[in-house]
Amino acid sequence: MDTELIICTARERERYTLLKLLEQKKPNFIVLYTMSLQTLRQIEIYRSTHSKRHLQVYWLQYRESTEESRYLESINRETLSFEKLIREQGTLVIARNFNVEREEAPRLKLKGSTRDGGGASRQLFEDPRDQMDENAERPKIIVDMREFNSELPTILYTKGYNVIATTIEIGDYILSPEIAIERKALDDLTQSLQSGRVFKQIEQMLEFYDCAVLLIESNRKFETKIVNGGPFQGELSRHCREIRAIFCSLIRTNPKMRCVWAISPASSAEFFSELKLNAPEPDVAKAVSLKSNQVESQEEGSEESAGQKKKGKQWKPNSTVVRTLTQNFGLKTQEVHNLFEKSSIKTLADLFSSDVSSSLLSEYIPSTKAELIKTVSSFDFRKK
Known part of the structure; x- marks a missing residue:
């Protein structure tokens, strides 16, 4: 070779x-x-x-x-x-294709029945996803800007809702003029219970909205990760028992609050769809105007609320005193503020004093509640 x-x-x-x-x-x-x-x-x-x-x-x-x-x-x-x-x-900035297709938001629509001839007209409910007018405006949901760190606003957008991003101090999601939702993840809920912030948030929502909902949302990352000691993941330590006791206290002190558990943002969006069915659209201006550091009357245009805005900051009673009177005696928050601001009563000791008559209390609060307070203040608890 x-x-x-x-x-x-x-x-x-x-x-x-x-x-x-x-x-x-x-x-x-x-x-x-x-x-x-x-x-x-x-x-x-x-x-x-x-x-x-x-x-x-x-x-x-x-x-x-x-x-x-x-x-x-x-x-x-x-x-x-x-x-x-x-x-x-x-x-490098790489062009990516995103799925921007949106579903049609479920809505209930009143429709007259064609079977009624000359008699009283009946109303039928139907889900007109296929027959909805293309020019019809999509339902709106007001979302706090700080909530865009979660997946829920994006899921709501893909489900056909117009997400209005703004900064609101009371509630995280406003579905209608009567429905407000405060969303808490498991880790955030534990911290809010420890600091007491969630008590104030729920109290403010109940003041301005008829339906206040506390949405507790889980996620996939919590399935294998213990969050803040795991008070809502079955842990039996002393710290977890204390957190659960505080949560039970939150439910008992706010009986009008609705508490909903969701296993994922997708299930939360389904819950929003059910609440939003046939509900009126929320008012963005009203939701933004509500502040957490002031108590305003829900009746718009009242002279008293207008006068309070002009005066600026005023003396306010202790939040613990307000919570005690609203929960134990059925007073509204506005009634408690009127009582302490317009009368000579400034503390609970003054309120339950023998010098205060029921007629004096009736000038600021309903007479039935004034008589109840006077009965409790004059009752001799030493009797068997």
């Missing part, structure tokens, strides 16, 4: 000459006298494309020589170049 020896020079400007020569001669052995990283990479390309061919590569080089240092430096530059390329690729 004849052996052919080929001597060639590898130049950087002739990068494809070596590949062409390798394809023509199909060598079995290659000896590199001067090591070049570019030449080595071209040989690697040829070997990877012809994996079945036997090819051995040798190169001649002095140890700790200038040529070795130059070769190692070229490898280092190549490594740094690839790292820079990976970093730049990670920051």
Whole structure:
């Protein structure tokens, strides 16, 4: 078998000459006298494309020589170049296609029956998703700006609702003029119960909305992760028992509050759809105007509320006193504020004093509630 020896020079400007020569001669052995990283990479390309061919590569080089240092430096530059390329690729803006298709929000529509002839007209309910007018406005839901860290606003948008993002201080989601929802994740609920913030939030929602809902939402990340000691994940430690006791106190002190548990944002959106059926649209201006640091009358245009706004900050009774009178004696928050602001009564001791008559209390609160307070204040609890 004849052996052919080929001597060639590898130049950087002739990068494809070596590949062409390798394809023509199909060598079995290659000896590199001067090591070049570019030449080595071209040989690697040829070997990877012809994996079945036997090819051995040798190169001649002095140890700790200038040529070795130059070769190692070229490898280092190549490594740094690839790292820079990976970093730049990670920051590139890549066009992505998002699914922007929206469903039709479920709505109930009144429709007259065609079977009634001349008699009293009946009303039938139907779900007109297929017959809904294309120009009809989609239902609106007011969402607090801080809620966009969760998935729920996006799911509501895809389900066909117009999500109105704004900053509201009372409630997280406003579905109608009567329905407000405060959403709490498991970790946020535990912290709110410890700080007492959720008590104030529920009390404010009950003041301005007829239907106040506390939505407790779980998520997939909570399935394998213990959140804040796991008070709502079956843990039996002392800390968890105390948190659950505070939660029970929240439910007992606010009997008008609705508490709903949801296993995911998708189930929360389904619950919103049921509450939103045939409900009037929320008023954005009213939702934004409600502030957590003031108590306003729900009747718009009243002279008293207008006068209070002009006066600015006023003295307010202790929140504990307000909660005691509203929960135990059935007073409204506005009635408690009128009693303490417009009369000489400033504390509970003044209220239950023997000098205060029921007729004086009747000037500021309903007479039945005034008589109840007077009966309790004059009752002798020492009797058996």
